[in-house]
Amino acid sequence: MMNNIGGISMINNIGNEQDYMEQEEEWEREGLLDPAWEKQQKKTFTAWCNSHLRKAGTGIDNIDEDFRNGLKLMLLLEVISGETLPKPDRGKMRFHKIANVNKALDFIASKGVKLVSIGAEEIVDGNLKMTLGMIWTIILRFAIQDISVEEMTAKEGLLLWCQRKTAPYKNVNVQNFHLSFKDGLAFAALIHRHRPDLIDYHKLSKDNPLENLNTAFDVAEKYLDIPRMLDPEDLCNTAMPDERAVMTYVSTYYHSFCGAQKAETAANRICKVLKVNQENERLMEEYERLASDLLEWIRRTMPWLNSRQTDNSLASIQKKLDEYRTYRRKHKPPRVEQKAKLETNFNTLQTKLRLSNRPAYMPTEGKMVSDIANAWKGLETSEKSFEEWLLAEMMRLERLEHLAQKFKHKADIHEDWTRGKEEMLQSQDFRHCKLNELKALKKKHEAFESDLAAHQDRVEQIAAIAHELNALDYHDSASVNSRCQRICDQWDRLGILTQKRRNALDETEKILEKIDTLHLEFAKRAAPFNNWLDGTSEDLVDMFIVHTVDEIQGLIDAHNQFKATLGEADKEYNSIVSLVREVESIASKYQVPGGLENPYTTLTANILTKKWGEVRQLVPQRDGTLQAEFRKQQNNEMLRRQFAEKANQVGPWIERQLDAVTAIGMGLQGSLEDQLHRLKEYHHGVQAYKPHIEELERTHQSIQEGMIFENRYTQYTMETLRVGWEQLLTSINRTINEVENQILTRDSKGITQDQLNEFRSSFNHFDKTRTGKLTREEFKSCLVSLGYSIGKDRQGDIDFQRILAVVDPNNTGSVHFDAFLDFMTRESTDVDTAEQVIDSFRILAADKPYILPDELRRELPPDQAEYCIQRMAPFRGPNAVPNALDYMSFSTALYGESDM
Numbered sequence: 001m002m003n004n005i006g007g008i009s010m011i012n013n014i015g016n017e018q019d020y021m022e023q024e025e026e027w028e029r030e031g032l033l034d035p036a037w038e039k040q041q042k043k044t045f046t047a048w049c050n051s052h053l054r055k056a057g058t059g060i061d062n063i064d065e066d067f068r069n070g071l072k073l074m075l076l077l078e079v080i081s082g083e084t085l086p087k088p089d090r091g092k093m094r095f096h097k098i099a100n101v102n103k104a105l106d107f108i109a110s111k112g113v114k115l116v117s118i119g120a121e122e123i124v125d126g127n128l129k130m131t132l133g134m135i136w137t138i139i140l141r142f143a144i145q146d147i148s149v150e151e152m153t154a155k156e157g158l159l160l161w162c163q164r165k166t167a168p169y170k171n172v173n174v175q176n177f178h179l180s181f182k183d184g185l186a187f188a189a190l191i192h193r194h195r196p197d198l199i200d201y202h203k204l205s206k207d208n209p210l211e212n213l214n215t216a217f218d219v220a221e222k223y224l225d226i227p228r229m230l231d232p233e234d235l236c237n238t239a240m241p242d243e244r245a246v247m248t249y250v251s252t253y254y255h256s257f258c259g260a261q262k263a264e265t266a267a268n269r270i271c272k273v274l275k276v277n278q279e280n281e282r283l284m285e286e287y288e289r290l291a292s293d294l295l296e297w298i299r300r301t302m303p304w305l306n307s308r309q310t311d312n313s314l315a316s317i318q319k320k321l322d323e324y325r326t327y328r329r330k331h332k333p334p335r336v337e338q339k340a341k342l343e344t345n346f347n348t349l350q351t352k353l354r355l356s357n358r359p360a361y362m363p364t365e366g367k368m369v370s371d372i373a374n375a376w377k378g379l380e381t382s383e384k385s386f387e388e389w390l391l392a393e394m395m396r397l398e399r400l401e402h403l404a405q406k407f408k409h410k411a412d413i414h415e416d417w418t419r420g421k422e423e424m425l426q427s428q429d430f431r432h433c434k435l436n437e438l439k440a441l442k443k444k445h446e447a448f449e450s451d452l453a454a455h456q457d458r459v460e461q462i463a464a465i466a467h468e469l470n471a472l473d474y475h476d477s478a479s480v481n482s483r484c485q486r487i488c489d490q491w492d493r494l495g496i497l498t499q500k501r502r503n504a505l506d507e508t509e510k511i512l513e514k515i516d517t518l519h520l521e522f523a524k525r526a527a528p529f530n531n532w533l534d535g536t537s538e539d540l541v542d543m544f545i546v547h548t549v550d551e552i553q554g555l556i557d558a559h560n561q562f563k564a565t566l567g568e569a570d571k572e573y574n575s576i577v578s579l580v581r582e583v584e585s586i587a588s589k590y591q592v593p594g595g596l597e598n599p600y601t602t603l604t605a606n607i608l609t610k611k612w613g614e615v616r617q618l619v620p621q622r623d624g625t626l627q628a629e630f631r632k633q634q635n636n637e638m639l640r641r642q643f644a645e646k647a648n649q650v651g652p653w654i655e656r657q658l659d660a661v662t663a664i665g666m667g668l669q670g671s672l673e674d675q676l677h678r679l680k681e682y683h684h685g686v687q688a689y690k691p692h693i694e695e696l697e698r699t700h701q702s703i704q705e706g707m708i709f710e711n712r713y714t715q716y717t718m719e720t721l722r723v724g725w726e727q728l729l730t731s732i733n734r735t736i737n738e739v740e741n742q743i744l745t746r747d748s749k750g751i752t753q754d755q756l757n758e759f760r761s762s763f764n765h766f767d768k769t770r771t772g773k774l775t776r777e778e779f780k781s782c783l784v785s786l787g788y789s790i791g792k793d794r795q796g797d798i799d800f801q802r803i804l805a806v807v808d809p810n811n812t813g814s815v816h817f818d819a820f821l822d823f824m825t826r827e828s829t830d831v832d833t834a835e836q837v838i839d840s841f842r843i844l845a846a847d848k849p850y851i852l853p854d855e856l857r858r859e860l861p862p863d864q865a866e867y868c869i870q871r872m873a874p875f876r877g878p879n880a881v882p883n884a885l886d887y888m889s890f891s892t893a894l895y896g897e898s899d900m
Contacts, residue, residue, distance in 0.1 A: 037242035040234050042128070044245035045135040047229035048143075051252070052079045063135065064128040070100025073123075077107050080142045097124045105134075113141050136244055143251045158247065161254060162186065165193045168858055168865075171206045177247045178240050184212025184232070187253075191219055193858065194257045198223050210236050226252045276356045283349040284361055290342045291367040297335060298375045305382035308389060317393045324390060328383075339376060343369060404476075407465040411483055414458055418490055425497035430505055434594050435512035442505045449498060459491050515586055515595050522579040523600035529572055530603055533611040536562075540618035547710055549633045556626045563619060573612050580605040636706050643699045644713030650692050651716040654724040657686060661731050662772075664739075676739045683732050693725055738818060745821055762786055763817050773814040776804060786824070834892045841887035850875035850884035 042063055050059040053072065056079050060066035067073045069092070074085045086103050089096040101120035109115060115137065122130040144154045152160060159174065166172040169189040174180045181187060183206055192201040198219050204212050213232035220226040229249040235241045310316050346369055349361055363369075430441050466484040470477050539562075546552045587595030661682060664675050700718040703711075711717075762785050766778040774782060780800060783790060790796050807819040844859045845851040851872075856865040872885035 036234065036238045037245075038128070038132070040230065040238070040242040040245040041132050041136075043231060043234075044229040044242075044248050045132060045139070047227045048139060048248050048252070049076055049135065051227045051229075052076060055079050064126045064131045067101075067131060068124050068126055069097045070102075070104055070120075070123075073104045074100060074107075077104055077138070080138070081107075081111075083107075094124065108134075108137065108141065111141055113137060136248075139244075139248050139251070143255070144247065147251065147254055155247070158251060158254060162190065162250065164859060165190055167860075168862065169193075169201065177243045177250065181246050181250070182235055182241060183209040184214075184216055184235075187216035187220070188212055190250075190253050190257075191216060191224070195223070220253070220256075224253075224256050226256055276352070277358075280349060280352055280356070280358065280361075283345055283352070287342065287345050287349065287361075287363060288367065290338060290345070291363065291372060294335060294338055294342065294372060295367070295375055298379050301379065302382060305379070305386045310393065317390060321390045321394065324387060339372065342372065403465060403469055407462065407469060407480060410458060410462050410465070411487065414455065414462065414487060417455065418494065421494055422497060425494070425501050430508055432593070433508075435509070435516045436599055438505065438509055438512060442509065445498075445501060445505060449502075452494065452498060459487060462487060515583065516599075518579060518583045518586065519598040520600055522576065522583070523598060523603070525572075525576050525579070526601060526603045526608060529576055530608060530611065532569070533608070533615055536615050537611070537618060540615070540622045544629070545707075546629060546633060547636070547708060549630070549637055552626065552630045552633045556630065559622055559626060566616075566619075570612075573608065576608065577605045636703075636708050639699070639703050639706055639708060640711045640713055643696070643703055644711055646692070646696050646699065647714045647716040647718075647721060650696060650721060651714075651724065653689070654721070654728055657682065657728050658724070658731060661728070661735055664735060672739055672743045676736065676743070679732060679736045679739065683736070686728060686732065693721070696721060741818060742821060745825060758786075760817070763820055773816045774820070775814060776808075779804075779807070779815045779820070782820070834894065837891040837894060838888055841891060845887065849877055849888070850880060851887045852881070853883055853885065856885075 046060060046063045049063065053059045053076055056075055058072065058075065060072060071088055074088050077083075078085055085107050088100045088103065098120045101123045105115055105118070105120060115134075118130055118134055118137075123134060140154070144158060147154045147158045147161070155177075159177065162174045166174055166186055166189040169185070169192075171183075172185050172189045174186050185204060185206060188199055188201055188204055192199050199215065204215065206212075210232050213230075213235060217228050217230070217232065221228055226249075229252070230241075230245060235246075310320070346361075346363075353359065353361060430438055433441060463484055466480050469480055544555060546555065583598075584596060661679065664678055664682075696718065762782050763774065765785070766774055766782045768778075780790060783803070790800050803823070804815075807815045807823045841851060842848075844855055846855075853865075853869050856868050859865075860868065868887075868890065869885065872887060872890045874880075875884035875886040877886075
């Protein structure tokens with residue numbers, strides 16, 4: 001609270017805004033001002049007025065005298081408000097002075113300040129107390145009112161600003177505007193916090209207040225342009241310094257440091273704009289340079305491409321073609337890159353100009369992108385024309401030489417191919433071949449015929465080239481004609497010999513095919529009969545596994561059917577063996593070399609005879625084995641009936657118990673205590689039923705020993721009964737645990753039985769499948785039915801995902817009742833959220849998406865600041881600065897959340 005100054009009731013609130021004077025006590029007109037405070041106020045207010053009046057080239061020496069005529073008072077208001085007051089009266093009479101002071105007071109009132117008990121006459125009469133009250137009103141309105149920290153009043157906001165800025169400093173604890181500043185450390189801390197280069201705070205001592213004050217005031221006056229408004233000796237020697245004087249001086253610190261920050265922001269903006277402009281100018285200059293260079297190169301290249309001069313020699317044309325290829329490989333590619341770079345730079349420049357709100361760039365005349373494109377297109381057209389002319393000339397001059405070389409080359413190839421062909425066609429090598437060898441020779445001869453036909457085109461090409469050379473009067477036409485005639489004569493002889501050899505091969509083939517037909521017939525019939533013998537032998541000795549009487553009876557019936565087919569098999573055996581005998585007779589008659597060797601199979605008549613005898617011996621052995629297995633299956637059938645009779649009693653009993661336990665677990669029967677009691681009764685009943693399971697186990701052991709794997713008399717197996725039994729025990733124990741946890745939750749969270757029933761009823765309503773858990777969509781519908789608001793927009797989806805992270809942390813896709821109940825009970829308590837912590841960090845970071853270690857150390861206690869610095873991840877977003885920290889991910893991690 002401010003202290004009283006006699007005779008003046010200061011400022012009242014007007015309008016709806018919270019006035020900076022809410023907590024200001026009214027001055028009592030009959031009160032007295034402490035002389036020490038009056039001295040401090042007079043000196044401080046005088047210095048404050050001079051700090052503004054010097055901007056107008058004037059000042060005051062005596063605050064109660066220099067404002068009496070109202071002229072400097074009006075000038076002070078114009079300087080601090082930036083507005084123009086009505087023209088003052090220049091007379092020296094008393095009424096002139098009163099009129100000027102009234103104009104000043106009216107201007108103050110126009111700014112929303114209601115002056116109570118302060119009249120122009122008292123100011124004109126030099127009333128010190130009234131003058132100090134008026135100046136304090138002006139200071140509050142124009143220097144302190146605009147201070148706003150977290151929507152507090154001006155005084156509270158200024159005090160909070162001081163507390164935050166000095167929090168990291170030792171021996172500084174700002175609680176007010178009198179005693180907290182008496183030792184000077186608070187002033188020094190404010191300077192060091194914003195300008196650590198101006199003062200060495202750690203060298204100051206709480207035991208030297210006078211030295212601390214002088215140091216702070218000297219630095220503020222010399223480097224920050226803040227005049228001395230307080231007297232260090234007065235502050236030290238006064239039991240309680242004047243709060244208004246201190247508050248006035250502290251407000252100048254606030255405005256000084258805020259102004260410096262705005263100036264720095266403005267300078268940064270100017271630098272950014274200039275940097276963009278400089279980069280744009282550099283791109284313009286580079287475009288002009290590249291465009292000029294590229295256009296000059298095109299101008300120099302065009303005459304060479306348009307030239308068609310030649311000495312009509314092949315060497316000259318070849319030289320020009322080599323030069324052109326060098327141009328395409330070495331000289332043009334750099335210019336292609338230069339053109340691409342030119343276009344890229346132009347597009348980049350136009351984009352940057354558009355993004356920075358600059359006018360589009362227009363190149364100088366003749367250097368537009370379209371000009372460069374037209375010049376480049378002309379260059380490419382000349383290149384194409386030049387290359388086509390070079391190639392046409394090369395083809396024209398090379399043709400004659402090429403024809404002569406071509407004739408020689410084709411003739412050489414043809415003569416190489418025909419070498420030895422006449423001797424091969426006259427050979428009698430097929431007279432002593434087997435059929436397969438003869439067929440191979442015949443295929444080879446067919447391939448030769450195809451090859452001979454293919455070479456017909458080459459002979460015709462040789463003749464055509466010779467004709468063209470004759471037409472062009474080639475100098476060596478005689479030798480060309482002679483060689484062409486030899487080739488044509490030889491070609492006619494090859495055709496005659498080829499037809500003779502084909503006829504001889506056909507006659508020999510007919511002799512050998514008779515024997516081959518018999519071998520093939522044997523191979524076709526012997527192979528399947530041999531496979532049947534092998535399969536039959538395997539079947540007769542093969543082990544079998546049956547599980548019923550019907551299965552073994554089926555095997556016996558199949559074996560009897562097999563025995564009925566043995567007569568037909570014997571006939572097939574005799575027919576196949578007769579083929580071998582016929583082959584032996586023909587081979588002996590015609591003396592065919594290798595005629596007894598069957599090329600189609602390795603089977604012989606002896607092999608088939610041996611295997612047929614083995615099959616006939618295995619048939620009676622199989623009869624005895626099948627009858628023994630039939631007796632065994634009759635015994636197994638008796639064991640199946642015994643197991644099924646007992647299992648059909650135990651299985652339904654287990655199912656009924658599971659349904660009953662599930663119904664209790666759904667919370668549909670009585671209170672939690674009643675449910676717990678019934679569950680324990682079911683537990684005792686189940687334990688008493690265990691001997692029935694043990695009896696089934698003994699019967700099952702006998703079934704396993706008999707290798708019985710299925711039972712058509714019951715749907716239950718021992719494995720399913722074991723699983724059902726274990727599931728029943730587990731379900732009882734789990735349901736007991738769940739009910740006990742619900743009782744614990746109900747008692748510890750203070751929720752009523754009605755609330756618990758409501759939660760259970762809602763959960764069961766959406767648990768359509770009675771599985772004890774909800775899908776995500778069912779869980780969302782359940783929350784809505786309980787009054788929980790979840791929006792259908794993107795923010796609603798984000799909120800719902802955060803809820804799922806709590807109730808389904810393992811992302812299983814379902815929500816159990818325990819997790820649902822825990823979430824609903826926690827929702828009734830008021831706790832801090834991650835969003836609130838993020839908003840708090842954003843304030844400390846001045847609305848930046850990241851925060852710096854120095855800002856944490858400045859705003860938080862040392863231990864908490866270091867805690868945050870060690871655990872915050874580096875900020876990876878855009879515009880990150882060195883050492884920037886991510887306070888958003890840190891805040892969500894505190895609550896076990898993740899960014900959605």
